[in-house]
Amino acid sequence: MSLVSSLLTRGRRNVHLALCVVLAVLLIAGTFNLHNRVSQAIVSATYQPFFLIKTSVSELVRSVDERDELRQALVDASVRLSMLEEAARESERLRSVLGFEPAVGFQIVPARVVAVYGYELPVSAVINCGENDSVAVDQPIINRDGLVGRVVSVTPGFATIQLLTDPQNRVAARIDESREMGIVRYQTGEGMVLDNFPVQGNIKIGDGILSSGLGGVYPAGLRVGTVEGVERPEKQPFCRVTLNPAVNFHNIEELFVLRSVKP
């Protein structure tokens, strides 16, 4: 019985094996172009979807890489653009400074602001010139618009300057037209004011204010500001004069130290 069962099993196996071998031989021989048809059918049924998946994933990965590269390039371009814009602005400023004439008896030392201090308004700044450039305490600082402040401390490579916006700073000044004098200072909450100007004095809105040269720190003739408002209170000896500073203290960058030239 087991022999019969074994023979039947083997016979069944042999039939299947023979069928497989015959099909394989037909494929090898290429009968009826069978090998091409079978290959095409299998490729389109099984390989094709995976090829599509692989291609899609590759494209997705490439797109992500490309996006990152483009984003990086955009950032680089933005940085370069802002640097170029900054360079253009600087060039414009320096061009306007080219014809700058120092006050008589003074030499100018160009300097660049490296730090600014102050809460709402800058009151002091650090410039990149110091003792090595013959910068000393009390030397006036100007820019192309007018008087900026004075040097208060010096190190070999840097100097700290007190700006006109510091309430402790005072400038002896005079009216450009009438040559009458007063003292310019900065008052917190009110801005730049001209003190000690008599109510009888000749002053009007728009008058230019220049340094008078008195006091020994600032030379005469440096532009400080223009008159913005004048009040003449009754029974008071002095006017209340507010000024519009000649210098915009929020954007000071290129400055000049005025160094006196000894004869």
Added chain:
Amino acid sequence: MIRLIPYILYLLLLVMHRVIFKDLTSIAGVSISLSVLLVVLVAIYKTEITALWFGFFVGLVLGAGTPEQVGWYALTLTLIGIISYQMRERLNLDSLKARLLMVAGACLLFNLGSLLILRTDAFWYRSVTVALPGTIYTMIPAWLFFLFKEGKITKENFRSIF
């Protein structure tokens, strides 16, 4: 028909490996012979006729890219399926080493057969540089599979590594 679903999935796994994972998993041009591994595993755990036909269809899928060789691949893998089954009947495969040796033998046989089918130049050189390393590489997933099958690798073991 439902009984065929696992084998269809094995074939799709094979195609997926060939299209997507083969490049990723190959080392210096040596890749895993997943086709032989699948045929041997079916021969070890299923019937002779199943192993025979599975080998045949794996051969068709494997050789589909090269129609001239598709018949040779089908024939080779059919024979590997049947030989693996006969070995299983005649040998004691309780030992992991025995099963791995059987996988290695079948894999080496197939790799050498592939070199002959493809009529590769420098047969001996490529036997040493491709066929033999490919056999060793294929034993790694086979070894992991048998460990998993015997319950020596479990989810808990795997988690404990991390």
